[in-house]
Amino acid sequence: xxxxxxxxxxxxxxxxxxxxxxxxxxxxxxxxxxxxxxxxxxxxxxxxxxxxxxxxxxxxxxxxxxxxxxxxxxxxxxxxxxxxxxxxxxxxxxxxxxxxxxxxxxxxxxxxx
Amino acid sequence: xxxxxxxxxxxxxxxxxxxxxxxxxxxxxxxxxxxxxxxxxxxxxxxxxxxxxxxxxxxxxxxxxxxxxxxxxxxxxxxxxxxxxxxxxxxxxxxxxxxxxxxxxxxxxxxxxxx
Numbered sequence: 001x002x003x004x005x006x007x008x009x010x011x012x013x014x015x016x017x018x019x020x021x022x023x024x025x026x027x028x029x030x031x032x033x034x035x036x037x038x039x040x041x042x043x044x045x046x047x048x049x050x051x052x053x054x055x056x057x058x059x060x061x062x063x064x065x066x067x068x069x070x071x072x073x074x075x076x077x078x079x080x081x082x083x084x085x086x087x088x089x090x091x092x093x094x095x096x097x098x099x100x101x102x103x104x105x106x107x108x109x110x111x112x113x
Numbered sequence: 114x115x116x117x118x119x120x121x122x123x124x125x126x127x128x129x130x131x132x133x134x135x136x137x138x139x140x141x142x143x144x145x146x147x148x149x150x151x152x153x154x155x156x157x158x159x160x161x162x163x164x165x166x167x168x169x170x171x172x173x174x175x176x177x178x179x180x181x182x183x184x185x186x187x188x189x190x191x192x193x194x195x196x197x198x199x200x201x202x203x204x205x206x207x208x209x210x211x212x213x214x215x216x217x218x219x220x221x222x223x224x225x226x227x228x
Binding site: 034046049092094 | 146148157161163171203210214215216217220221
């Protein structure tokens with residue numbers, strides 16, 4: 001099975017701080033990369049995705065992620081977080097070769113107002 | 114918008130009971146998936162299906178089975194519920210082929226407690 005690593009399990013930031021959440025994966029072939037967000041009590045929602053083209057991907061709510069193929073990484077960033085960004089964030093990797101996604105263990109972000 | 118509907122938000126069942134979790138999607142997606150979500154473990158794939166009557170084991174299929182008799186419906190069955198199956202269960206669906214690039218759509222989840 002493929003593996004997806006999210007190294008930060010719990011991150012606590014103050015509002016306006018910058019955010020970077022790490023994601024590394026193990027598959028060496030062509031991949032589709034995703035970040036999902038789960039706000040408290042809500043279902044998982046797609047934040048952004050990459051499957052080709054510009055490795056810097058912009059998503060909703062000011063989030064972006066950069067695909068670095070040589071590092072097998074897809075880190076999520078936001079220049080200035082808000083209290084409403086408090087949520088759990090999941091990185092996911094998929095490929096047409098296995099037609100399913102593998103998820104990281106998630107990172108809980110707690111933004112202090 | 115694609116909707117993935119899970120029939121129950123919360124369930125409490127007794128050890129040894131047979132439990133059915135239902136999932137219905139309304140956008141003609143070929144692929145459907147069942148995951149369980151546990152703190153610190155992320156999402157782990159139980160079973161998935163590419164088409165009607167087709168099923169594939171995921172990473173943790175033990176103690177579970179599935180049924181897909183119609184394209185829009187994918188059921189997860191706990192043959193004999195045990196306390197270690199207490200978890201949040203998530204259903205998801207996606208297109209196949211190039212549509213797979215668009216990712217999954219998730220249901221709201223069923224929180225199952227086995228006592």
